[in-house]
Amino acid sequence: MTWFVPALCAAVFLSLAMAAAWMVARREGGSGWTDAIWSFATGAAGVAVVLWPAEGASTGRQWLVAALIGYWGGRLGGHIASRTLLHAGDDPRYAELRREWASDFDRRLFRFLQIQALAGWVLAMSAMVAARNPAPFPSWGDAAGLVLAVLALIGESVADAQLRAFRRDPMNRGGVCDVGLWSVSRHPNYFFEWLFWLALAMFAIGPFGWNWLALAAPAMMYWLLVHVSGIPPLEAHMLRSRGDEYRDVQRRIRPFWPIPGPPSLNGRARPGVRPG
Known part of the structure; x- marks a missing residue:
């Protein structure tokens, strides 16, 4: 059961991170930060679970996978954040959701972002499985x-x-x-x-x-x-x-x-x- 604690911690962390993204995205023009927060959070969760001590895992493989997923999260999050800073306003995809969901936008957006948290958790867990290969x-x-x-x-x-x-x-x-x-x-x-x-x-x-x-x-x-x-x-x-x-x-x-x-x-x- 060495996977249970890091998996639970990653799930809680990503859920809270996307709840924070929801608070930002509720405001007009704030949705551009959603994907940046998801990228940083998923990268951080991935690094944490990959480096979590595990019996039989290769330390070299853990550090290599951690470096790759950490760089991935930092590069993608930084790219989206810089784009958001340069171009004010909502991301076109979220702007369309705002129009489509109308008065129900806040509730449905929260659920949507929690699904994104789940997707980030799947990615982090997949990285953990790869890093713990006992070969x-x-x-x-x-x-x-x-x-x-x-x-x-x-x-x-x-x-x-x-x-x-x-x-x-x-x-x-x-x-x-x-x-x-x-x-x-x-x-x-x-x-x-x-x-x-x-x-x-x-x-x-x-x-x-x-x-x-x-x-x-x-x-x-x-x-x-x-x-x-x-x-x-x-x-x-x-x-x-x-x-x-x-x-x-x-x-x-x-x-x-x-x-x-x-x-x-x-x-x-x-x-x-x-x-x-």
């Missing part, structure tokens, strides 16, 4: 996980930098970024976010009991990013604000997988198709 350290799974995680972190940073550079150019005002990594995926930042959690699952690979549960993180992230809270609401906003220009991007560029060539079905390009 000798280092292993080929550690090497593969490290390479893939570094690639994911670099890729997401590059995608964010390319989007910032595009938006800073006055010639691109009101346009849709389709350069660099954004020319092969409409959401390369989401792809590399998913890839990072797949990389952490690599550290868990081995014939040791419940290690396969680490795959819950990339599975959940793919579902959330592609089908729930990532691509669908963001693309709905882009269609409202960019119209035909964004429809053209949908015809030319895949939504998630960074594969050159237009989205297609049975070899035929189709407008608006959103295959994973």
